[in-house]
Amino acid sequence: MKLVGVGVDIVENSRLNKLILKKNFIDRIFSKIEILKSKKIKKKYLYFAKRFAAKEAFVKSLGTGISNGINFKDISIINDNLGKPSFYINEKIRKLIKKKYKTKSFNFFLSISDEKKYSIAFVIFQKK
Numbered sequence: 001m002k003l004v005g006v007g008v009d010i011v012e013n014s015r016l017n018k019l020i021l022k023k024n025f026i027d028r029i030f031s032k033i034e035i036l037k038s039k040k041i042k043k044k045y046l047y048f049a050k051r052f053a054a055k056e057a058f059v060k061s062l063g064t065g066i067s068n069g070i071n072f073k074d075i076s077i078i079n080d081n082l083g084k085p086s087f088y089i090n091e092k093i094r095k096l097i098k099k100k101y102k103t104k105s106f107n108f109f110l111s112i113s114d115e116k117k118y119s120i121a122f123v124i125f126q127k128k
Contacts, residue, residue: 004101005125007060009053010118016052017045029055031076033088046119050085050112051077053121058087058108061125062097070096077110085110103127 019025026035026048034051041047055075059065066072069092076088087108098104105128112121 001107002127003124004106004127005061005063005123007057007062007123007125008121009056009060010120011049011053011056013045013049013114013117013119016049016119020045020048029072031073031088033076033078037079046114049119050114050121053119054085054087054110054112054123057121057123058110061108061123062100064096064100068096077112085112101127 026038030038030048030051034048038044038047052072054077055072058075059070062070064070074090074092076090077085078088079085087110089108094104097106107124107126107128109124109126110121111123112119114120
């Protein structure tokens with residue numbers, strides 16, 4: 001396995017709290033899967049802040065930023081039954097990775113956390 005990229009991002013929770021109140025922000029940034037899951041969450045701003053940080057860290061690990069055909073809605077953060085976060089990798093992202101990194105076999109590792117003021121995400125991108 002080869003380490004390809006690392007990404008980290010930190011978000012001020014109060015900033016995201018203000019943004020999610022703006023018209024269309026949630027629909028522009030978050031996937032249908034994430035929006036549906038948020039319906040069950042009490043502190044939505046923390047839920048969205050962690051996912052926003054994860055999306056930023058993800059594109060940093062790829063070395064692309066939000067460009068080259070990837071937008072925030074292409075990146076979905078999901079959780080397993082125990083709550084462990086991971087990325088749902090759609091076909092658009094698979095094609096980008098295949099083209100840029102010449103591989104079909106890869107892993108992403110995601111860790112997200114929050115405190116009162118901040119949410120943070122750390123991503124490792126690895127070729128198999």
